[in-house]
Amino acid sequence: MKRALVILTYNEIEALPRIFGRIPRDSAHEVFAVDGGSHDGTKEFLAARGVRVFGQERRGRGEAFRVAMRSTAADAVVFFSPDGNEDPADIPGLFEALEGGADMAIASRMMEGAFNEEDVSWFRPRKWVNLAFGLAANTAFNRGPYVTDTINGFRGVRRDAFERMAPEAAGFVIEYQMSMRAMRLGLKVVELPTREGERLGGQSTASSIPTGIVFLKTLGRELLRRP
Ligand SMILES: Nc1nc2c(ncn2[C@@H]2O[C@H](COP(=O)(O)OP(=O)(O)OP(=O)(O)O)[C@@H](O)[C@H]2O)c(=O)[nH]1
Ligand SMILES: [Mg+2]
Known part of the structure; x- marks a missing residue:
């Protein structure tokens, strides 16, 4: 199975140099x-550093996922965001899960043995909202094992599965849309526990309230979508 590792960036010059050396680039063919x-x-x-960079016509992570899939012929594609939140040591495990038969492999911050950024405090608004969206998606669409982190962007997907899901979301909600469609299509989703780290600099572009509204709308649209 041909593997491609995709690094997703938008103004990450503060964090990227601190993480780049830890990315296991030899775990992928490309x-x-x-x-x-x-x-x-x-x-x-x-x-x-010899990494080819593809640009996007429109901004957004959703657009970035589609540009990535168009830019490679690999069968297994893992997406990595070098801002400090994701542990690059989990990349080989995501590829292995895809090779082991998963259609989509998600690094989960919610399952047994995992760690979420907010787990250090008792007040965990982002985690709770994430869990609520996860519950809604699982209840509505999932007939397989419960998916604990439907939203995390740190994941890998097989090309054929991506084509079947055909996610059209523009921004941060693409991962949630992919999770819902994978469940609905009865695809095999495998999760691996991960430790979420802190952002190592730079700025988030995912502001909570507008992103939450887009999530609600996307959930509504998926619920209304004909099978
Ligand atoms: N290719 C691409 N990457 C993007 C785009 N927008 C954001 N990213 C990257 O996606 C990753 C996640 O974005 P963040 O802004 O960190 O969102 P977040 O992880 O929810 O927020 P934090 O908890 O503050 O880190 C980062 O590596 C960004 O650089 C985009 O339009 N295109
Ligand atoms: Mg981040």
């Missing part, structure tokens, strides 16, 4: 980046 229009030297940093 490593490239999809960039949402960085203007802080991110693209130059990657290019100087």
Whole structure:
């Protein structure tokens, strides 16, 4: 199975240099980046290290996923965001899960043995909202094993599964849309426990309230979609 590792970036020059050396680039046949229009030297940093960078016509993570799939012929594709939240040591495990028969492999921050950024405090609004969206998706669509982290972007997918899901979401909600469609199609979703780290610099572009509204709308649209 041909493997591609995709690095997703939008202005990550503060965190990227601190993580780049830990990315197991030899775990994939091909490593490239999809960039949402960085203007802080991110693209130059990657290019100087031999990583090919594909641009996007429109911004957003959803768009980035589709650009990535169009840019490779690999059968197994893992998406990695180098901002500190994701542990690069989990990348080989995601590829192995896909090779072991998973259609989609998710690094879960919610399952037994995992750690969520908010687990250090008793007040965990992001985690609770995430769990609520997960519960809604599982209740509505899942007939297989419960998927604990339907939203995490740290995941891998098989090309044929991606084509069947055909997610059209533009931004941060693409992962949730993929999870719902995978469940509905009866695809095999495998999760691996991960430890979520802190952002190592730079800025988040996922503001909670607008992102939450987009999630609600996407959930509604998937519920109304004909099978
Ligand atoms: N290719 C691409 N990557 C993007 C785009 N927008 C965000 N990203 C990357 O996607 C990853 C996740 O975005 P974040 O802003 O960190 O969102 P988040 O992880 O929910 O927020 P934090 O908890 O603050 O890190 C980061 O590596 C971003 O650089 C985009 O339009 N295109
Ligand atoms: Mg992040």
